[in-house]
Amino acid sequence: MVRLNLPEKIETERLLLKRLRYEDAEEIFYSYASKPEATRYLAFPTHQSVDDARNFLAYAVGAWEAGTDYAFGIRLKGDNHFVGSIGIINENGKVHFGYCLSPTYWNKGLTTEACQAVISLLKKQKNIHRIWTFIDSENLASGKVIMKCGLMEEARLTKWFRFVNQGNQPKDCILYVLREKI
DSSP states (O other), X not given: OOOOOOOSEEEOSSEEEEEOOGGGHHHHIIIIITOHHHHTTSSSOOOSSHHHHXXXXXXXXXXXXXXXXXXXXXXXXXXXXXEEEEEEEEETTEEEEEEEEOGGGTTSSHHHHHHHHHHHHHHTSTTOOEEEEEEETTOHHHHHHHHHTTEEEEEEEEEEEEOGGGTTOEXXXXXXXXXXXX
């Protein structure tokens, strides 16, 4: 198994990306995971209680240790306010990422800033041969973020993924890949 050598904290101009911890459960729940507008395009169900966030964190902490999934909380640098999360899934050097931000902080460039930092870090890793992600074809805002980060559309996939928060019906998706040499 190819393991990634990732730090537990990544700093950008406005953000601190910190490895998720059990103590983040309430912030995850209240900032985005309980908000249907934020979780619409995510693979996990909208959280109904802080216990749902705790269950997610039990997975996230174990997956980091296993080297399969690296999840970071996104915090504002000035006041350490929790605004979202970003994760990297490692499949033996083929990595994809996903993110979610509190609706309060949408349209401020924070998601782009977090994604650019993660992609920059991934490009420096050894043994990574592919950086990619996918989105619901209706998620135009994420499409813009992903293209700002240097990924290009590779394929449109018909009825490719079931988003649990959209009635679990198969949805068309767009697959994006980083085309520059890694």
